[in-house]
Amino acid sequence: MQTTSSTRTQVAIVGAGPAGLFLSHLLHRQGIESVILEHRSREEIEGTIRAGVLEQWVVDLMNDMGLGDRMMREGHFHSGITLRFDRQSHHIDMAELTGGKRVTVYAQHEVIRDLVSARLEDGGSILFGVSDVQFHDLDGKTPRVQFRRSPDGPVEELRCDFVAGCDGFHGPSRQAIPAATRTEYQIVYPFGWLGILTEAPPSHPELIYANHERGFALLSTRSPEVQRLYIQVDPKDDIANWSDDRIWSELHRRLEDESGWTLKEGPIFQKGIIAMRSFVCDPMQHGRLFIAGDAAHIVPPTGAKGLNLAVADVLVLSRAMTAYYKTGSSEGLDRYSATCLRRIWKAERFSWYMTTMLHRNEHESPFEQRVHLAELDYVVHSRAAMTALAENYVGLPME
Structure with a gap:
C-alpha cells in the first residue's frame, strides 16, 4: 500500500482490548510512548458485554496504577x-x-471502560475504527504498521521500535508470525x-x-x-x-x-x-513483534483465566521493554515467549481440569x-x- 503520511512512536499496539490497554498504561508509567490501533469503535469495545473474574494480583495491580476506584466501588469480592x-x-x-x-467479579467491558477513559485522560493515543492493518520490516530495527482510519481513507504508516499484537484470536498479528516457525495447539x-x-x-x-x-x-x-x-x-x-x-x-x-x-x-x-476451545501459539514473538492475550492463547471460561492471562502477558512485556529502553538489555524481550508460556500452560491445565471435571x-x-x-x-x-x-x-x- 502506498502511504500518504508517516508518524513515529516507540511501541505500536494493535488492539484495544484488555491486553493492549493495560500495556499502554504500563508503558506510559515508565515514560515509553505508544499508539493503540483498534478496528472497532469506542462504543463497540465498551458495549460488548463480557463477564470478568479478576485474580487478586490483577486487582492489586489496577489499584497500584490508580485505575481501580470504580472496580472497588462496584465489583463483587x-x-x-x-x-x-x-x-x-x-x-x-x-x-x-x-x-x-x-477474586473480584468485575465485567471485562467495565475494565475496558476504565482503561480507555484513563488512557485518554492521560493524553494517550487510541485510534478507533482503523482497517487494513499490515506489518512490514518486523525483522528490522524499525518495523512499520500500515492502516486506514476508515475503509476508504488514505493509507497511513506508523513507524516504531516494537509491535505488540493484542488483536485477539482473529486479528492479523499471529498470522504475521511465519507459519513454518509457529506451532498451534488446540482442543475444540x-x-x-x-x-x-x-x-x-x-x-x-x-x-x-x-x-x-x-x-x-x-x-x-x-x-x-x-x-x-x-x-x-x-x-x-x-x-x-x-x-x-x-x-x-x-x-x-x-x-x-x-x-x-x-x-x-x-x-x-x-x-x-x-x-x-483451548488454544496456544508457540512462540509468541517474531522479530520485533510480540503477541499477547487472545492473539496468543484461548482458554475455556470455566477457569476464569482469559483476562488475567492477557494482563500477565503484557506485564512481562512491559518489564522487558522497560529494561530495553533503560539499560539496553534485550534479555527480557528474547525470553518473552518462554516466560509467558510457563504461566499460560499452567492456566491451560487448570482450565482444562475444571472444564472436564464439571461438564x-x-x-x-x-x-x-x-x-x-x-x-x-x-x-x-x-x-x-x-x-x-x-x-x-x-x-x-x-x-
Missing part, C-alpha cells in the same frame, strides 16, 4: 466458590486456603455455553459451579440488579430453540440442591451460545464420567486438593 454435584453443595473457602486472597470442546443476563436479585453471594446429569451450569453475578448464568448446551444449537421458560427450567434442575435453595428468576434481556461429555464412557465425579468428591474432602484448586483460581504468583 468473592472469598470462595461453591461446587455442586449429586444435589449436594460444597463450599471452597479460597481466602482461608490461600492466606486471604480472593464438544459442548458450549448458553449464557443469559437477567434482571433479578442475587440468588447466592458467590459463584456456583454445578455438575449435573443434564450438563454443567454456572451461577454468577453482574450487579445487585443483574445476574449472569450459563448452562451447557450443544455449541451448534440454535438459540431460537431456547425459550426463556426452557432456560429457567434447565437452570432450576441443574443448580438446585437438597438444601431447599431456590434460584431467583427475572426477565432475560440477553442470551446467546458460545463455543469453547458432561456425551462422547465419554460411563467410566470416565464416574471418574469426574470421583475427582469432585476428592476435591471437596481433601484440604490439599482444595488448596490446589484455590491457589490456581485466585491466581498463581507472578514471577
Whole structure:
C-alpha cells in the first residue's frame, strides 16, 4: 500500500482490548510512548458485554496504577466458590486456603471502560475504527504498521521500535508470525455455553459451579440488579430453540440442591451460545513483534483465566521493554515467549481440569464420567486438593 503520511512512536499496539490497554498504561508509567490501533469503535469495545473474574494480583495491580476506584466501588469480592454435584453443595473457602486472597467479579467491558477513559485522560493515543492493518520490516530495527482510519481513507504508516499484537484470536498479528516457525495447539470442546443476563436479585453471594446429569451450569453475578448464568448446551444449537421458560427450567434442575435453595428468576434481556476451545501459539514473538492475550492463547471460561492471562502477558512485556529502553538489555524481550508460556500452560491445565471435571461429555464412557465425579468428591474432602484448586483460581504468583 502506498502511504500518504508517516508518524513515529516507540511501541505500536494493535488492539484495544484488555491486553493492549493495560500495556499502554504500563508503558506510559515508565515514560515509553505508544499508539493503540483498534478496528472497532469506542462504543463497540465498551458495549460488548463480557463477564470478568479478576485474580487478586490483577486487582492489586489496577489499584497500584490508580485505575481501580470504580472496580472497588462496584465489583463483587468473592472469598470462595461453591461446587455442586449429586444435589449436594460444597463450599471452597479460597481466602482461608490461600492466606486471604480472593477474586473480584468485575465485567471485562467495565475494565475496558476504565482503561480507555484513563488512557485518554492521560493524553494517550487510541485510534478507533482503523482497517487494513499490515506489518512490514518486523525483522528490522524499525518495523512499520500500515492502516486506514476508515475503509476508504488514505493509507497511513506508523513507524516504531516494537509491535505488540493484542488483536485477539482473529486479528492479523499471529498470522504475521511465519507459519513454518509457529506451532498451534488446540482442543475444540464438544459442548458450549448458553449464557443469559437477567434482571433479578442475587440468588447466592458467590459463584456456583454445578455438575449435573443434564450438563454443567454456572451461577454468577453482574450487579445487585443483574445476574449472569450459563448452562451447557450443544455449541451448534440454535438459540431460537431456547425459550426463556426452557432456560429457567434447565437452570432450576441443574443448580438446585437438597438444601431447599431456590434460584431467583427475572426477565432475560440477553442470551446467546458460545463455543469453547483451548488454544496456544508457540512462540509468541517474531522479530520485533510480540503477541499477547487472545492473539496468543484461548482458554475455556470455566477457569476464569482469559483476562488475567492477557494482563500477565503484557506485564512481562512491559518489564522487558522497560529494561530495553533503560539499560539496553534485550534479555527480557528474547525470553518473552518462554516466560509467558510457563504461566499460560499452567492456566491451560487448570482450565482444562475444571472444564472436564464439571461438564458432561456425551462422547465419554460411563467410566470416565464416574471418574469426574470421583475427582469432585476428592476435591471437596481433601484440604490439599482444595488448596490446589484455590491457589490456581485466585491466581498463581507472578514471577
